[in-house]
Amino acid sequence: MASVLIVGGEGRAHALGWKLAQSPLVEQIYFAPGNGGTGAVGENLPIEVNDLSGLLKFAKKTKIDLTVVSPEQPLVDGIVDLFEAAGLPIFGPSAKAAMIEGSKVFSADFMLRHNIPHPASTPVSTLAEAKDYIKNRSPKDYVIKADGLAAGKGVIVPKAQAEAETALIKIMQKSILGEAGRQIVFQERLRGQEVSAFALSDGQKIIMLPFVQDHKQVFDGDRGPNTGGMGAYGPLPFMTSQLAERIKTEIMQPAIDGMRADGTPYRGLLYGGLFITEVGEPKAIEFNCRFGDPECQVLMMLVDEDLYPILMGCAQGNLTKDSIKLKTGSAAIVCLASKGYPGTAETGYEVKGLDKIKDPNVMIFHAGDKKENGKVITSAGRVLGVTAYGKDLKGALSKAYAQIGPKGIHFEHMHFRKDIGFRVLG
Numbered sequence: 001m002a003s004v005l006i007v008g009g010e011g012r013a014h015a016l017g018w019k020l021a022q023s024p025l026v027e028q029i030y031f032a033p034g035n036g037g038t039g040a041v042g043e044n045l046p047i048e049v050n051d052l053s054g055l056l057k058f059a060k061k062t063k064i065d066l067t068v069v070s071p072e073q074p075l076v077d078g079i080v081d082l083f084e085a086a087g088l089p090i091f092g093p094s095a096k097a098a099m100i101e102g103s104k105v106f107s108a109d110f111m112l113r114h115n116i117p118h119p120a121s122t123p124v125s126t127l128a129e130a131k132d133y134i135k136n137r138s139p140k141d142y143v144i145k146a147d148g149l150a151a152g153k154g155v156i157v158p159k160a161q162a163e164a165e166t167a168l169i170k171i172m173q174k175s176i177l178g179e180a181g182r183q184i185v186f187q188e189r190l191r192g193q194e195v196s197a198f199a200l201s202d203g204q205k206i207i208m209l210p211f212v213q214d215h216k217q218v219f220d221g222d223r224g225p226n227t228g229g230m231g232a233y234g235p236l237p238f239m240t241s242q243l244a245e246r247i248k249t250e251i252m253q254p255a256i257d258g259m260r261a262d263g264t265p266y267r268g269l270l271y272g273g274l275f276i277t278e279v280g281e282p283k284a285i286e287f288n289c290r291f292g293d294p295e296c297q298v299l300m301m302l303v304d305e306d307l308y309p310i311l312m313g314c315a316q317g318n319l320t321k322d323s324i325k326l327k328t329g330s331a332a333i334v335c336l337a338s339k340g341y342p343g344t345a346e347t348g349y350e351v352k353g354l355d356k357i358k359d360p361n362v363m364i365f366h367a368g369d370k371k372e373n374g375k376v377i378t379s380a381g382r383v384l385g386v387t388a389y390g391k392d393l394k395g396a397l398s399k400a401y402a403q404i405g406p407k408g409i410h411f412e413h414m415h416f417r418k419d420i421g422f423r424v425l426g
């Protein structure tokens with residue numbers, strides 16, 4: 001029987017651990033560091049995700065059979081290279097392959113070289129060049145992207161010229177994003193439906209997972225500042241099998257093939273951030289080197305087979321399947337956030353009503369909370385995600401919403417969006 005180490009403490013990490021714990025092949029799950037909910041699935045370790053040598057030491061000592069990396073930073077920092085050098089199986093791309101997310105300049109160039117449909121992209125490394133680029137253009141025709149990892153704060157979709165200029169000065173002159181903003185990429189502004197695509201890969205084959213949409217903005221109607229994600233749902237009712245096939249063969253498989261051809265084979269989960277343009281053309285605006293959070297929670301509710309051998313196959317470069325069994329219904333997640341989020345969050349409140357959840361098609365994936373004297377206490381901005389499975393999207397969403405409130409799950413000053421799914425449900 002296997003033991004698994006999940007590197008992460010977000011809702012995504014909880015969902016991955018929850019799914020893997022159901023495997024008949026898995027005996028023990030460890031989370032580093034986990035959160036207020038993961039203790040129900042496995043054991044939380046006092047090791048942070050960026051403590052790569054601490055993680056390696058633990059995995060060696062405990063003879064971990066498979067390590068699954070949830071967030072991007074340790075991947076970009078080379079955790080996979082470190083574990084592989086020690087002969088330990090680990091799910092995720094190498095540091096070089098993770099560049100596909102770690103550098104937007106790299107990814108724009110990669111898509112160009114491998115004929116992956118994408119918006120026209122122009123990398124720029126000085127403020128003078130950047131000002132020159134925006135001078136004769138309408139701000140509605142481009143977006144600005146900081147090159148490096150910026151925790152969702154690196155992309156500006158400007159409404160006016162002055163906004164673009166201020167952002168460029170902040171990023172390129174005042175360095176508010178540090179190294180991540182040393183270079184930027186201008187990208188042609190696309191319009192249409194935004195879709196997230198997910199492919200599991202062993203470096204060669206891919207297994208496509210359902211398409212998902214999320215809501216990044218904090219307030220209803222997709223207004224207000226961006227967050228890590230306030231909710232997500234899938235599969236998408238407008239996704240035809242023809243479009244799905246195009247995304248697989250024109251974007252996701254060519255990305256895996258391109259990485260292999262470049263000598264940096266991509267193993268793990270490849271996340272394609274896509275637009276389906278107004279004329280129905282799929283284009284990639286970015287790639288991420290891990291699952292989305294909270295999209296992962298939705299996916300884990302939909303997968304209907306043992307995930308352990310599949311993740312192990314990806315890690316070891318010998319995936320034997322090209323598809324995964326899925327449930328026939330839909331899943332959705334509604335994230336509950338602390339007062340102040342996505343700014344400074346007010347925390348330290350008890351999460352109440354967790355014991356009232358009895359429906360087997362509802363899962364609470366914890367994120368920004370911790371367990372103290374048997375109580376679950378809020379500790380960060382995004383506290384938890386109420387996730388539900390139903391026969392359709394409407395059913396899944398109403399089931400999720402039914403769990404939230406004074407008679408269900410609640411905490412002091414919590415806020416959440418009341419309109420998750422409106423883009424497809426109206």
Ligand SMILES: Nc1ncnc2c1ncn2[C@@H]1O[C@H](COP(=O)(O)OP(=O)(O)O)[C@@H](O)[C@H]1O
Nearest residue numbers: 119143152153154155187188189190273285286
């Ligand atoms: N070329 C584009 N055209 C229109 N909107 C875009 C474009 N690129 C990004 N965006 C918007 O900005 C958001 C963030 O951009 P993305 O490339 O996904 O970077 P990140 O997730 O690293 O912040 C996207 O989800 C999308 O809403």
Ligand SMILES: [Mg+2]
Nearest residue numbers: 152273286288
């Ligand atoms: Mg994105």
